Amino acid sequence: MCQLLGMNCNIPTDICFSFEGFCERGGKTDEHQDGWGIAFFEGKGCRLFLDAKPSTVSPIAELVKRYPIHSTHVIAHIRKATKGEIKLENCHPFRRELWGRYWVFAHNGDLLTFEPNNYQFYQAVGTTDSEQAFCFILDQLRQEFPHDKPPLKKLYYTLNKITLSLANHGIFNYLLSDGESFFAHCSTNLHYIIRQAPFGAAHLIDQDVTVDFKALTRESDRVAIIATTPLTDNEIWTALQPNQLIAFQDGLPITIEH
Amino acid sequence: MCQLLGMNCNIPTDICFSFEGFCERGGKTDEHQDGWGIAFFEGKGCRLFLDAKPSTVSPIAELVKRYPIHSTHVIAHIRKATKGEIKLENCHPFRRELWGRYWVFAHNGDLLTFEPNNYQFYQAVGTTDSEQAFCFILDQLRQEFPHDKPPLKKLYYTLNKITLSLANHGIFNYLLSDGESFFAHCSTNLHYIIRQAPFGAAHLIDQDVTVDFKALTRESDRVAIIATTPLTDNEIWTALQPNQLIAFQDGLPITIEH
Incomplete structure (x- = not known):
């Protein structure tokens, strides 16, 4: 299995604190040492750092911990290989372009009985079921909305x-x-906190x-941190329900009306 | 305009020496300070480092200079913005997936009269003519070879x-x-050297x-370095001819027979 870390905020924020705790699970406090990755959006641009080394010893992870990259949308992953060798092309997050935007995806779990059919637009480069699932999602979205990104409500339902x-x-x-x-989708295990x-x-x-966030923030700041399991021991994290898909916006889970 | 740096070798090699000289042109010895990027292939996997900061001051460029990443296929770029703002999404190299492989592209020049039509598969995320040209190339290749990567000769001609x-x-x-x-394609200015x-x-x-390569190499090693202008002053670089497209393999330009 693997672990996920995400951040969504109403102003560009660095993820150094959360990423530092998360990285420890890549070989020190937990066993997810088969590679890691993190994607930061800056506007439509996207930086993607990947390494097949454990996050606890990777010089690139060290850079990400020390160099505050400010972003409103971040997705990170540490890997415990189940399907697919320990290789760079099997490190999450994966990235593809759809509707003139980069899409980034990271997965925790196993899709043991998923037999991908022929894809129309997107093809996996590595050998994980996760990347195949990502390609499947984008293929389906593209077939449903061939030209432009639909409004959030339509996108959410599809x-x-x-x-x-x-x-x-x-x-x-x-x-x-x-x-x-x-x-953020929960099948078995995903938590979030709003700061x-x-x-x-x-x-x-x-x-x-x-970290004392009071000293580092402005009154109007709002940050959602999403993680497989809570990263802090003095805050109350909310568990997502099984089969729950949440859309976050400006650091808050938003309700999609029927 | 911009500058290009590429490397193709017969064994994974680090590009630290060439990249160090190249980076100086991102604000010190030349004016290409509107962002930079470098892509390293490791098997089918690909690491892509991008930054809208000048390569001379970017902490990420500093990491790339100091941390030897071994690769057989590398493409780097420093940008002097002409079309498209100084933003992360406009930094080269660009990356897309085709035939289950990542493709990476960097451009030096201007395509002033290029008016892209509607693309079928690939769409630019940023606003450079370079990314549009890349999407056009991949779209055309995909239309010609919808399913699999063709043999080199066919690919070269198309x-x-x-x-x-x-x-x-x-x-x-x-x-x-x-x-x-x-x-490597030359329109006006591109050089290479085989070490x-x-x-x-x-x-x-x-x-x-x-650098004394004798101390760092084995007898069988071979490395092609491709750059807009020569990076060293005590070696003989070969200029590509206008409209010349060269395929490199195992550190050598290869002849595609008719």
Whole structure:
């Protein structure tokens, strides 16, 4: 299995604190040492750092921990290989272009009975079921909306339908974003926390590090952190429900009306 | 305009020496300070580092200079913005997937009269004519070979035909690779050097740095470095001819027979 970390905010924010705790799980406090990756959106642009080395020893992870990259949409992943060798092309997040935007996807779980058919537009480069699922999602979205990105409500319903069909094949916790929309799907295990005023201090579980967000934020800031399991031990995290697909916007889960 | 740097070798090699000299042109010895990027293939996997900051001050460029990433196919670019703002999404190299492989592209020049039509599969995310040309190339290749990557000879001829049609619109020096094939096209300005036994010492033009390759290589190693203008002042570089498209393999330009 793997672990997921995501961030969605109303202003560009760095993820250094959360990423530091998360990285410890890539070989120190947990066993997810078969590669890692992180994608930062900056407007429509996207930076993607990947490494097949464990996040605890990767010089690139060290850079990401120390160099504050400010972003409103971030997706990170640490890998415990199940299907697909330990190789760069099997590291999440994966990235493709759809509707003139980059889409980024990371998955935690296994889709044991998923037998991908011939894809029309997108093809996996590596050998993970995760990348195949991502290609399947984008293919289906593109067939449904061939030209332009639909409004959020339409996108949500279509994505939810595609997701349910995939989730039938196994465990399908994932994060998906194009730097404008941000989706989190829970199959078995995914948590989130909203940090907003009044800000307090947070203490990592995986390392003895505390940050006082009050000193680093403005009153109007709002940040959602999404992670497989909580990253801090002095805050209350919310567990997503099985089969729940949440869209985050400006650091908040939003309700999609029927 | 911009500058290009590429590497193709018969064994995974680091590009630290060449990249160090190249980076100096991103604000110190030359004016290409509107962002930079570098892509390293490792098997089918691909690492892509991008930054809208000048390569001379970017912490990510500093990492790439200091951390030897070994690769057989590398494409790098420093940008002097002409068309398209200074933004992350306008930094080269660009990357897309075709035939289940990542393709990476960087361009030096301007395609002033190129008016892209509706694309079928690939759409630009940023606003450069370069990314539009890349999408056009991939679209045309995909229409010609919808399912699988063709043999090199077929690919070369089709790419050459597409390239000529684009080069009519302006200046079109480019590097293109999928980690298996490596193409360099010269419209006005592109040079290469083959380093192989007997190896000697090389001295950078843009910085007072010398490397003795004899001490760092094995007899069988062979490396082609391709750059807009020569990077060293004590070696003989070969200029590509206008409208020349060269395929490199295992560190050598290869002849495609008619």
